[in-house]
Amino acid sequence: MSAYEKIATYETLDFAAFFASVTEDRIRYALIKPSINEEDFLCLLSPQAENYLEEMAQKAHKIALNQFGRTVVLYTPMYLANYCVNACTYCGYNSSNEIKRKKLSLEDAEKEALAIRNQGFRHIILLTGESRTHTPVSYIKDCISLIKKYFSSISIEIYPLEQQEYRQLIEAGADGLTIYQEVYNKDTYKTVHPKGPKSNYQYRLEAAERAAKSGIHSVSIGALLGLSPWRQEAFFTGLHGQYLQDNYPALELTLSTPRIRPHKGTETKIYEVTEKNLVQAMLAYKIFLPRAGINITTRESAEFRDNLIPLGVTKMSAAVSTQVGGHSIEDKSTSQFDIADGRTVEEIRCAIREKGYNPIFKDWEPF
Amino acid sequence: MDKLQIGSTELESRLLIGTGKYSSNEILPQVIESSGTQVVTVALRRVDITSSEENILNFIDKKITLLPNTSGARTAEEAVRIARLAQAAGCGNWIKIEVISDNKYLLPDNYETIKATEILAKEGFVVLPYMNPDLMDAKRMADAGAAAVMPLGAPIGSNRGIKTKEMVRILIDEMNLPIIVDAGLGAPSHAAEAMEMGADAVLVNTAIASSGDPVAMGEAFKLATEAGRKAYLSRLGPQRTVAEASSPLTGFLR
Numbered sequence: 001m002s003a004y005e006k007i008a009t010y011e012t013l014d015f016a017a018f019f020a021s022v023t024e025d026r027i028r029y030a031l032i033k034p035s036i037n038e039e040d041f042l043c044l045l046s047p048q049a050e051n052y053l054e055e056m057a058q059k060a061h062k063i064a065l066n067q068f069g070r071t072v073v074l075y076t077p078m079y080l081a082n083y084c085v086n087a088c089t090y091c092g093y094n095s096s097n098e099i100k101r102k103k104l105s106l107e108d109a110e111k112e113a114l115a116i117r118n119q120g121f122r123h124i125i126l127l128t129g130e131s132r133t134h135t136p137v138s139y140i141k142d143c144i145s146l147i148k149k150y151f152s153s154i155s156i157e158i159y160p161l162e163q164q165e166y167r168q169l170i171e172a173g174a175d176g177l178t179i180y181q182e183v184y185n186k187d188t189y190k191t192v193h194p195k196g197p198k199s200n201y202q203y204r205l206e207a208a209e210r211a212a213k214s215g216i217h218s219v220s221i222g223a224l225l226g227l228s229p230w231r232q233e234a235f236f237t238g239l240h241g242q243y244l245q246d247n248y249p250a251l252e253l254t255l256s257t258p259r260i261r262p263h264k265g266t267e268t269k270i271y272e273v274t275e276k277n278l279v280q281a282m283l284a285y286k287i288f289l290p291r292a293g294i295n296i297t298t299r300e301s302a303e304f305r306d307n308l309i310p311l312g313v314t315k316m317s318a319a320v321s322t323q324v325g326g327h328s329i330e331d332k333s334t335s336q337f338d339i340a341d342g343r344t345v346e347e348i349r350c351a352i353r354e355k356g357y358n359p360i361f362k363d364w365e366p367f
Numbered sequence: 368m369d370k371l372q373i374g375s376t377e378l379e380s381r382l383l384i385g386t387g388k389y390s391s392n393e394i395l396p397q398v399i400e401s402s403g404t405q406v407v408t409v410a411l412r413r414v415d416i417t418s419s420e421e422n423i424l425n426f427i428d429k430k431i432t433l434l435p436n437t438s439g440a441r442t443a444e445e446a447v448r449i450a451r452l453a454q455a456a457g458c459g460n461w462i463k464i465e466v467i468s469d470n471k472y473l474l475p476d477n478y479e480t481i482k483a484t485e486i487l488a489k490e491g492f493v494v495l496p497y498m499n500p501d502l503m504d505a506k507r508m509a510d511a512g513a514a515a516v517m518p519l520g521a522p523i524g525s526n527r528g529i530k531t532k533e534m535v536r537i538l539i540d541e542m543n544l545p546i547i548v549d550a551g552l553g554a555p556s557h558a559a560e561a562m563e564m565g566a567d568a569v570l571v572n573t574a575i576a577s578s579g580d581p582v583a584m585g586e587a588f589k590l591a592t593e594a595g596r597k598a599y600l601s602r603l604g605p606q607r608t609v610a611e612a613s614s615p616l617t618g619f620l621r
């Protein structure tokens with residue numbers, strides 16, 4: 001069974017009816033089990049489980065402490081280009097938006113990499129929009145080979161690739177893939193991805209698996225919470241993660257919980273996701289997949305991020321600019337979305353230490 | 368004096384500690400001190416020799432024996448590469464082989480571990496393989512040149528104690544190498560239990576690092592390890608499973 005088929009088996013589930021049937025006993029039962037199954041996971045995502053957030057938090061905290069200890073890895077994204085042929089209705093880089101487009105030359109990319117390295121970062125994520133013309137795989141590969149010397153870990157957050165293309169980038173020095181399905185509900189997926197290659201739901205969904213087959217070390221997945229009712233989206237994200245973990249046991253899995261942020265461009269119907277909701281999703285992830293890391297981006301506010309740390313956060317972005325050349329180049333592009341935590345690296349490190357956790361810059365290198 | 372010999376090194380402390388999960392590097396020297404440990408394991412994946420503040424090695428006293436580990440390795444080949452890098456980075460010639468290709472439970476891959484042990488022992492490393500407690504595999508590791516074997520008590524980070532007790536006991540009985548119980552020891556009593564059974568040493572990370580007071584917990588593990596060792600050396604009274612008959616039943620046989 002593929003991840004696509006696994007998710008499809010739950011598409012016909014009447015979520016409303018299931019949630020209506022969840023009793024408090026059922027939630028308490030899920031909370032005392034040493035490991036939980038798909039049904040327990042769904043119970044922990046139910047509206048009734050909101051009454052058990054503290055119990056869930058205690059459990060998630062304990063799991064996280066045992067599995068990962070008191071450490072949080074810091075990383076930052078580096079935008080290579082914002083050319084894009086897609087028209088995602090929630091993104092400022094949408095091809096129909098009149099924005100300033102830019103692509104870093106190899107020289108600029110090295111300059112940007114150095115500026116990031118000088119802030120202390122050893123883990124970065126390279127981003128592009130989807131444009132095989134402006135940012136072909138060969139260009140991304142050249143960038144990786146060029147800046148590899150500055151970093152111990154390079155992840156890519158780019159358009160989905162073929163298996164052998166992932167292989168090429170891994171050989172050049174990439175070790176991680178971040179790819180958000182954005183929304184697992186197929187109908188909504190179609191509405192928010194009206195044109196361009198990204199409208200192919202299945203191809204995107206199976207990208208993480210293609211990278212895993214190519215031997216990538218880590219994969220980060222997530223749903224952009226707010227595009228569709230979040231409880232179901234969180235459930236599908238968990239299923240996708242479980243599928244990857246079961247089939248590619250050597251893979252290091254991270255789950256992200258991005259909430260949609262203000263950006264330039266078209267209107268999208270947004271389902272409310274409160275801070276409480278995000279916490280519930282995150283705790284349910286931790287209890288369902290104890291070995292999966294949790295990533296919290298600067299889409300969330302400084303204070304909220306700090307409070308999330310003891311709940312199982314393993315990775316945080318810092319000093320983020322969502323502009324191409326944002327760290328070093330004067331003539332920057334338009335940003336992809338507005339960030340909410342604008343603190344400096346040093347400020348974030350201090351905040352993590354204050355919570356009794358160890359901010360670390362290096363946690364991996366491909367050996 | 369009752370010393371533990373690994374390779375050509377003699378150790379007084381039988382407690383080895385990990386460095387991976389602490390809230391800060393600054394606390395490490397105090398934990399090392401309170402635990403009395405002489406061997407500290409460090410994941411090379413986390414060592415950043417280019418940064419003075421981040422480099423965990425700067426927080427470990429030079430008189431401590433470093434036991435770099437190959438955490439992150441999924442194959443023998445990767446483990447070998449990490450070991451060589453560790454040596455090149457000045458971490459000495461001890462290496463804990465950790466080959467894990469199961470990220471869900473973090474269980475070691477004995478087969479790949481044996482292969483890495485063989486290559487590295489030949490290169491002169493003092494090799495300590497982390498393993499699933501299996502007698503045949505332990506023998507293969509010994510044949511391959513391991514200086515000790517490190518069977519797990521329970522999965523990493525589980526704090527569950529010695530769930531593999533019967534298998535570890537067999538290793539203790541059958542092997543002529545030091546047996547260091549690694550992973551799963553969640554409380555000082557677990558360490559004492561391992562030592563009472565006759566294990567030569569224990570390695571503890573999560574239980575100390577994630578406790579409320581790692582410095583005090585380090586000391587608690589030190590005392591427990593010593594108590595367990597002393598109990599073992601004093602030959603514990605045998606446990607009786609059958610009540611002893613109060614009067615002899617064979618007294619008529621004159």
Ligand code: SF4
Nearest residue numbers: 084088091093094129
């Ligand atoms: S989300 Fe990505 S693919 Fe979609 S428009 Fe923005 S940059 Fe392009």
